Amino acid sequence: MATLHLVRHGESEWNLAGRVQGQSPEAGALTPRGLDQAAGAAALLAQRNPRAEAIFSSDLPRARQTADVIAAALGLPVREDPRLREQDLGCLEGLRLADPLGEGVVHDEIERLWREPWRRPGDGESITDLYERIHGTLKEYAGQGRELILVAHGGPVRVAMTTADPRLREPVPRVAVGNATVTTVDH
Template structure:
């Protein structure tokens, strides 16, 4: 059984600004606080027998992975499958911006309650769930402990007991910056 340490990236510039990041290339990298968070997470992981580090290719995740990699003395391999949910037209907007009868935050909350809905130009929670679980099954084929640096959405769908492909709402639980969620995962076949 593989042990997968899912790490959410440290605080980013758009986290601090209250903007929707998704897969936007403009979302930027880590703040000074985010770099400190990544270093604290690296200190936790250095005690583990980690054999490899994989990271989303988005700058905020890659910067977090680089800090962890330096502490563990391992290279980082990028995997675009670990990216955040593509949020289409919502990306770059502030959570408090007006949108229709509510706010951008209201629309994001609705996506989690109605996981088959796709934001214009983006992917649904069900799409994200399928992508992340397929990716985690692939990593389960590895032996030992792996660090997977990703984002809040992927960590949420990796740990939910709901199945959004069956139109079950997925709780939008808090996932802290640079937090570590450890999963034991068996090979599927």
């Protein structure tokens, strides 16, 4: 059996600014609060006494920085895996959630992507694309039969935990995934 600990990155500069991050490397580093959150995730993982062999992290700076904090606390190596990246939100990246867009605001468009998981934001990924990427990656990690820590983003954690199947055009609930939360899944 494999155990995967999914960790969302700590608060980034763009989280704090209310901007759409997606895969933008300009989303910034962790804020001081984000560093504290990452340390809290590391403490929680240490308390759970995982037998994790390694940490795999999205290669985006905010996730890698979170992974490095956890790695320092647990004495584990970190390897980057770009498949753990956030959804590519294309033309929405960098916009503020409250910016006007169409008949609403950017936040409304983000919500619509989860209700209509086949839609792509400009030149970005659909929720269905994200689902297939993340589920394929998790299946590969689970197939190794090891205990691992995977540091990713809110979107990947949401699609990993959903019971909806966007490939069948089912809406995916956009549940809250807090910064630096730890979700453990046994396969």
